Amino acid sequence: KNEVEQSPQNLTAQEGEFITINCSYSVGISALHWLQQHPGGGIVSLFMLSSGKKKHGRLIATINIQEKHSSLHITASHPRDSAVYICAVPGAGGTSYGKLTFGQGTILTVHP
Amino acid sequence: DTGVSQDPRHKITKRGQNVTFRCDPISEHNRLYWYRQTLGQGPEFLTYFQNEAQLEKSRLLSDRFSAERPKGSFSTLEIQRTEQGDSAMYLCASSRLAVNNEQFFGPGTRLTVL
Numbered sequence: 253k254n255e256v257e258q259s260p261q262n263l264t265a266q267e268g269e270f271i272t273i274n275c276s277y278s279v280g281i282s283a284l285h286w287l288q289q290h291p292g293g294g295i296v297s298l299f300m301l302s303s304g305k306k307k308h309g310r311l312i313a314t315i316n317i318q319e320k321h322s323s324l325h326i327t328a329s330h331p332r333d334s335a336v337y338i339c340a341v342p343g344a345g346g347t348s349y350g351k352l353t354f355g356q357g358t359i360l361t362v363h364p
Numbered sequence: 365d366t367g368v369s370q371d372p373r374h375k376i377t378k379r380g381q382n383v384t385f386r387c388d389p390i391s392e393h394n395r396l397y398w399y400r401q402t403l404g405q406g407p408e409f410l411t412y413f414q415n416e417a418q419l420e421k422s423r424l425l426s427d428r429f430s431a432e433r434p435k436g437s438f439s440t441l442e443i444q445r446t447e448q449g450d451s452a453m454y455l456c457a458s459s460r461l462a463v464n465n466e467q468f469f470g471p472g473t474r475l476t477v478l
Contacts, residue, residue: 256406287469292471294471297468338407340406351397351409351412351420352409354407356404356406
């Protein structure tokens with residue numbers, strides 16, 4: 253079993269739809285990262301959160317530490333949101349220096 | 365631009381050749397990480413530096429791979445005798461020296477071994 257699992261692996265939506273991507277992890281963590289990767293490879297950090305909820309524009313991330321689960325929501329989706337969304341957790345293997353373990357990513361395609 | 369930079373962005377090489385990639389982290393960041401990402405997968409940890417010290421190497425990093433960060437600033441990742449299985453995106457990230465600090469990623473170097 254992977255330490256970080258995302259669902260769904262692929263997601264297709266129409267412009268304007270509300271989107272949810274889920275992430276479950278099996279290791280104890282103090283924070284979780286949501287990352288965005290566009291074609292061409294560059295990774296951008298969207299959120300780092302350790303409890304509750306964070307919001308940035310149309311993006312909302314929530315985390316439940318007890319249930320070891322996080323969700324990334326996109327409201328009013330737009331074709332420019334099409335990308336791979338990856339969750340990642342630090343501290344796997346007992347290290348304290350922030351080495352990240354990544355989920356496999358969710359490929360999001362938003363059609364106009 | 366004060367972000368993480370990587371060079372080259374793309375590298376095509378023939379099997380058996382040696383390649384070297386460079387990463388320039390954000391200047392005040394003590395921590396530097398190398399990750400590898402194959403097609404359709406999330407990135408995987410390769411190695412970590414705190415200043416100039418290499419503190420961990422993944423078992424993914426065979427003896428054909430070596431990484432350095434000689435002055436605690438830029439880092440290099442060398443792959444000797446490349447194999448087709450080395451084809452991947454090599455990502456570098458840096459962060460400040462504190463627990464749970466956000467990592468900033470470079471654009472990656474895409475390696476294709478023919």
